[in-house]
Amino acid sequence: MDRKNKLPRLAKAWLACAALATTLCPAQPHASVPGSAPISDNPAASVALAPGEYITEKGWGHLLLTKRNGSLWFSLESTTGQSMCFLEGVIDGRQGIAISDTGPTDCRVQFAETAEGIDVTSPTPVECKSLCGYNGGFEAPYLRAKEGCGRNALARMRAAFQQRYDRKDYKTALTTLSPVLAQCAPTLEWGEEGDIRNDLAITQYKNALYAQCLETLNAYAEDAAAEDDAVMENWPPVLADRYLTIVRAARTNLALCRKGLDRQKN
Numbered sequence: 001m002d003r004k005n006k007l008p009r010l011a012k013a014w015l016a017c018a019a020l021a022t023t024l025c026p027a028q029p030h031a032s033v034p035g036s037a038p039i040s041d042n043p044a045a046s047v048a049l050a051p052g053e054y055i056t057e058k059g060w061g062h063l064l065l066t067k068r069n070g071s072l073w074f075s076l077e078s079t080t081g082q083s084m085c086f087l088e089g090v091i092d093g094r095q096g097i098a099i100s101d102t103g104p105t106d107c108r109v110q111f112a113e114t115a116e117g118i119d120v121t122s123p124t125p126v127e128c129k130s131l132c133g134y135n136g137g138f139e140a141p142y143l144r145a146k147e148g149c150g151r152n153a154l155a156r157m158r159a160a161f162q163q164r165y166d167r168k169d170y171k172t173a174l175t176t177l178s179p180v181l182a183q184c185a186p187t188l189e190w191g192e193e194g195d196i197r198n199d200l201a202i203t204q205y206k207n208a209l210y211a212q213c214l215e216t217l218n219a220y221a222e223d224a225a226a227e228d229d230a231v232m233e234n235w236p237p238v239l240a241d242r243y244l245t246i247v248r249a250a251r252t253n254l255a256l257c258r259k260g261l262d263r264q265k266n
Contacts, residue, residue: 049091053150054117054142059189062151063120063142065091074109076120076138082238083133098131107131109138117144149184154192161199170206177203181216194246201253210264213257220250 049072054063061078074096075088089099091111098107107128112119121139122128132138148157157180164173177200185193197216204213217224223231224247231247232240 048113049094049111049118050113050144053145055145055149055187056140056142057186059187059192061120061138061140061142063118074111076109078132078136078138080133080137081135081236083136085128085132085136085138087128087131087138098128100131105131114141117142143187145187146183148179149187154180154184158196158199161203165199165203170203174200174203174207174209198246198249198253201250201257205253205257205260208260208264210257210261214254214261217250217254217257220247221254223247224251224254 049065051065051067051072054065055061056078060080061076064075066073066075072091073088074091076085078085087096087098087107087109089097089104089109094111094113096109096111098105098109105127106124107130108122108124109128110121110123112121119141125139128138129136147153157176161173161177164170164176177196180196181188181193181200188196197219201213201216204210204216214221228244228248231244235243
């Protein structure tokens, strides 16, 4: 199948991660909410938190820490189902104060450094709901983005792959895209993962790497062998159509690679 007609795939594991995002830290009693912490411009107060990009498993949440005028700022985006959160503000010590268009809010975000990245929690979940959709959430461990796995790096790599693929330079396109799954799979957003797997599979097919193509699409094989109605029964309506489109693309690509492998063996 021509790769331009393919849409992202939704890994089933993502649903568990998305659900987990809203259940990791249940709402705490209002009495436990601390008072407003002063915002400090002293960079030493945030020295333990390293600026950079952090991503949840399955990529549903992105955290960016940056230095601005001597202060450490956070920008946090998350998507759980159809609900989204967007928070940004200044970090004082290990607590961030979310800022809206009208100024500081009552939403507080806690950042705890770990060996793998940063754990993000909130002592004010009710107050932070105003910055999220109805079922939105952002509390979770965020992993330090590996080299080449951040948003901008992925966008550059995929653009480079596309250029080579469009020129029918399939060998170079393959070497450009192949490292992504190995390096970035744990933190790829489900749409990115599906898109990349399908891109990689069709490029492997173009390079006569039929067995590798089948392995790349193995996660889709069971659903690809089922009827569309059976596939959709296992998914909530908001996600079913998107996932089904991916299954259909994978179904076509799997058939191509199986036929190619049969020819290769004969």
